Amino acid sequence: MSSSIVLNTLRSKHPKLALLQTCSSFTDLKIIHGFLIRTHLISDVFVASRLLSLSFKSTEYAYRIFSQIQSPNLFVFNLLIRTFSTSPEPSKAYNFYTQMLRLCIPPDNITFPFLIKASAEMECVGTGEQIHSHIVRFGFHNDVYAENSLVHMYATCGSIASAGRVFGGMSYRNVVSWTSMVDGYCKCGLVDDAREMFDEMPHRNLVTWSIMINGYAKNNRFEEAVELFEVMQREGVVANETVMVSVVSSCAHLGALGVGVRAHEYVVENRMNVDLVLGTALVEMYWRCGEMEKAVRVFQELDEKDSLSWSSIIKGLAVHGNAHKAIGYFSEMVRLGFVPRDVTFTAVLSACSHGGLVEKGLELYEMMKRDYKIEPRLEHYGCIVDMLGRAGKLAEAERFIEKMPVKPNAPILGALLGACKIYKNAEVAERVGNMLLEAKPEHSGYYVLLSNIYACAGKWEKIESVREMMKEKLVKKPPGWSVIEIDGKINKFSMGDDHPEMGKIRRKWEEILGKIRLVGYKGNTEDAFFDVDEEEKESAIHMHSEKLAIAYGMIKTKPGTIIRIVKNLRVCEDCHTVTKHISEVYGREFIVRDRNRFHHFRNGLCSCRDYW
Template sequence: MAAALIPVLPLATNPPSENGYRRLPVDHPILTLLDDYAALDDARVKQIHARMLRYDLFSHPYAASRLLTASFFSPSPNLPYALQMFDQIPRPNLYSWNVAIRAQASGDRPDLSLLLFSRLLSDSPHSPDRFTFPFAVKAASELVLPWVGAAIHGQVIKSPFHSDVFILNSLIHFYAACGDLDLARKVFDNIPQRDVVSWNSLITAMAHADRLDDALELFQRMEDDGVDPNDVTMVSVLSACGKKGDLQLGKWIHFYIKRSRITECLILNNAILDMYVKCESLEDAKALFERMTEKDSISWTTMLVGCLKKSEFDVARNMFDEMPTRDVTAWNALISGYEQNGRPKEALAAFSELQDSDSRPDQVTIVAVLSACSQLGAVGAGKWIHSYIKKNGFDLNYHLTTSLIDMYSKCGDLENAIKVFRSVKQRDVFVWSSMIAGFAMHGRGEQALDLFKEMEEENIKPTHVTLTNILCACSHGGLVEEGKAYFSKMLPLYNIPPDIEHYGCMADILGRAGRLEEARELIETMPMPPPASAWGALLGACVVHGDVDIGEIASRKLLELEPRNDGGYVLLSNLYAKAGRWEDVGRLRKMMKEQGLKKERGCSSLETHGVMHEFLVGDASHPQSERIYEKLEEMTARLKAVGYETKRSQLLQNVEDDWAKDHALNLHSEKLAIAFGLISTEAPVQIRISKNLRICEDCHSVAKLVSRVYERDILIRDRYRFHRFKEGWCSCKDYW
């Protein structure tokens, strides 16, 4: 910059009069102290400010703007002090206004940036220039204020800068941040000369909003227009490929990057890694990872996620242990990877390790471990984590509230789920939906419907998930007519067209009620191709009600869609077994063996004193196995004394001898778990059991009698719902 007018100022004399101005070089001894403002701290800035006030330098707009820049953009800026300094400048030039507006837009008070912009318009002789507008637009983007940004856009149109690409690029980002991609596209289309930033802004916006085809189409147009993409472009394009899961296109993009000699910086390599992981090409990801000369925590964490997704748990654990540094993001990847891939025990063990590390769990960690507790039915661990949330001052936001309600509900502690729900004043639709789901899985259909009505009174609009939960509540509660009524009102009343899940729930409602032909007609007349889950629900209902004819139809449809669905074969086999058609049972088992399919073994688990115990059918591996079987014999004898008779129809094997039938049924995993619960806990402690399959009628009868004879409260969560046994009754009212 050329020399500027500042007062004539002998450094050791009193300040001159207002008219004593002459041209001084820009390297004035005091001003040169501001040249390297990146090395100045707040105290030093204040010292320079004091010297400039002493020699009347601060009254000159140029000198004041130099100090203002240093104050706002030093390594640790004192923004309130800098703003006070700005307010003391007698006649701030436009550069000073821009510095102040920019600093606040990038700080934690973007509202002050907009206030300064408003003051510039009303109190200053200057008009905004091509730098002012983007800073103000950025502030509106940070605050997501569509009307403010639109007003600034209107001023841009009236200004001499209406075609400035720098300003228009900022408006593309603004409209994208506000979720209005159509307006962002309109701004883009009206830019006379687009630069690479213009294309990148819109491509990135489309990729982030999951308009993936639009993002890729823009990339193609960018090439056609002769604009060379850069690494920023390719990061967004790779993101779109990864989200689409299009490995072939992703590989082409990788080749394009090499061919175009785009610098493969760390950020770009991480984007390529992420694309390969999301496209489930772990080998390509591993090959790139090995070639990378520079890696950061994102690189390592991406590979960790990839290994976990491919169930390479040992490789993932070794990779985690080899990471140079492990931040909370890496811990979250490990814990969430275990939890999402059916390894809840390992997830809780990793969380325990995290407690002893230098990292601190965040909300993502807590949500993952609560989900792991839900899978295990580990209410003790879940309660400890709830206490941890309170002790460590976590904000009980919607996400955490939903996770806690879900954990307590799935662990069988519905009363605590209700307490969490009632303890929060602000509830979004997901919190309401989670509590409705809790009532549904516990068979409290009427309470679920009452809560839904309460939700409507609070003017909370239901989502498709809410209505799925309502239909599930009707299914588990036997509320057939209520379910049909809600199903018929979905589109006209709630403007939510029924989807596959809703039709599946409706088929389940009819099937459980024994209205099998009606359920079949509903599935066959669905407006979309019926999914395997709908036919599976019908087949399960046929097993319960013993309808072989419809069951065979449902099985055939199910296996056409999913030929390797072992559950479909097992259900049909059970249906044949109940009907005494043992030759058909043998035929199905032979087919399963030939295809390498195995029936899932029944497994029941319960938590005592913070330790999870698991039992398989006929299990003898538990350290207290001898005592468990002694208790089981005693239990059987006491139940027979009060009239218990084995439901031999529940034995799905061709056994002729009645004693052998009884013995086989006594080895069911939930009976072993009940026996262990009786010897390891005492009343009034509830025996809480989780089973991976549907509880059979014989075990259901045994649990009811045990609850009366032993005066114990028993809770069993099977694959579909909860059963609470108390004083000889079950909460399902024998409807499950």
């Protein structure tokens, strides 16, 4: 709309009505504002307040309009408080509230919800409590909108007890009240309390379902997120894109390909908008479930891409051992004008590490610093150390650590220590081991690795010092688990499990053990804890969770079916050897995702080339 049209409209009609009808852009707003100043109509509080209501997208411009209003009323102040409550400067909402009180303009039930929203935006419970006292003073403590805002604010600020007190004292609760409490419990990590309240709700809306499913996902309760989505479907509630991001992400963490595929089909059947967030979640779900080709297809079909979606596909290719493809995608990303982020470089450097591409990795590392001005983080340093270590360049890796501007953490030192074990370099291992002990890692795996290296070198006194440090720090091995999906059902195994079919699983494992021993398998107990005898170690390694999952998978699937397993810890050496033998003897393919990468076992070989 041109300025001449706006001005002609204003001149031909009553200006007050024209102001409400002709503005359709920020440019129009400025033209109208200028006209009002020239004609002195800006002094009319009715006209000025309507103009102000159109400027909510620009807090700076809203303030300029406000400064020209001679006698602002409650409507004007409420508009400003609302505008600033969701702005990058929510604290300014309180400035207008204070100014309003100084002018003896009493607040109403519209004022307080936005002031409380500002407190929630700032996550400032102290300010929220002050506004709460004003709500009581001005008699709005029974107003459902004010009470809902208080519940939300206290929950957002982590004061779930205060939220509960407000909720408990409400004379009338609507779906917003209940949903705010569910959301608050989820944000505080009290997922069981959230679910209890969710189940008690007289009515639920889509937002409630979304918050509860997302609450499970955010708190690493992925199986329950998927189960609740299935309940949601049975109750006939149609999910939206937000719900599906949580469901798809949960499938990714679980490695539940079948459930993930059905979730993708649900997205297509319901004609959902596969935006960047959902699209990237689908890409990640497929590669984290071991379907790299499908992940690539979904990525290529995305209508729009950003640095995060590119980073995801590069990371997927990296952990699957497709180093050259990962670098190719990185080059294409840069060629198309996307700016790599720190996570992008972590992914592509990891690809170089797994692929043994030392020169390319160092080139990309320098590019990151020089061309993109990205300050290296511990993850980047770790990739370089791992890359040099894998290539047998232990001295270079050690020098790199010495030159780091920050103190190396346990994963960085552990990467070099692992390389020392592979290349049997006791000299570097001892120096790195001393540094690792100084770092006092929490994870038991580093202590086990270090003790094994000391044992190989005959340094028994060092083993004793490692043992003492573990006792001092109360270091325990985190419980390992493995997940396998069979016919859409997620089955989780851990050592000592009382699975309903454990008898069959043990018999199957004994059969497998007998066959692989015929081709030379002998139990490797190096990764077992060193404070038990050899017989106990041998027994323990045969009950590792991934072995139970493999046996169960072979019972439940037809010969030739690919078996996919997800493990929360690093695959131990014995399980790695066992799976290679099984793939050869039974002609099966196994895709195992551990804490670090994917292992594709086929014909007695692994894609990691026995370095992980």
